[in-house]
Amino acid sequence: MSEFVWQRDENWVGSEVEDSFVMVNIETGKYVALNLTANAVWQLLEEPRTQAQLETALRSRFDIDEAACRKSLVPLLEKMQELELAAPR
Secondary structure, three states: OOEEEEEEEEEOOEEEEEEEEEEEEEEOOOOEEOOHHHHHHHHHOOOOEEEEHHHHHHHHHHHHOHHHHHHHHHHHHHHHHHHHOOOEO
């Protein structure tokens, strides 16, 4: 996956609500609530990034080792793709 550049779907808008970032897709009306990690990835995807770039940024932000970061990030990116929040290009 790391050779792909991930970018978010700009049809989503959101706002912080308590401990989550709640988002709605302005075209479909679907909504999701992002936890702290998913919100961090969403914010990082303000600019398209590779998986490796995301891992580097998340590791410095959350002080997590490489293996644990990858183990969490891969399924998160897959879920974001499934929900049409972001996709590899």
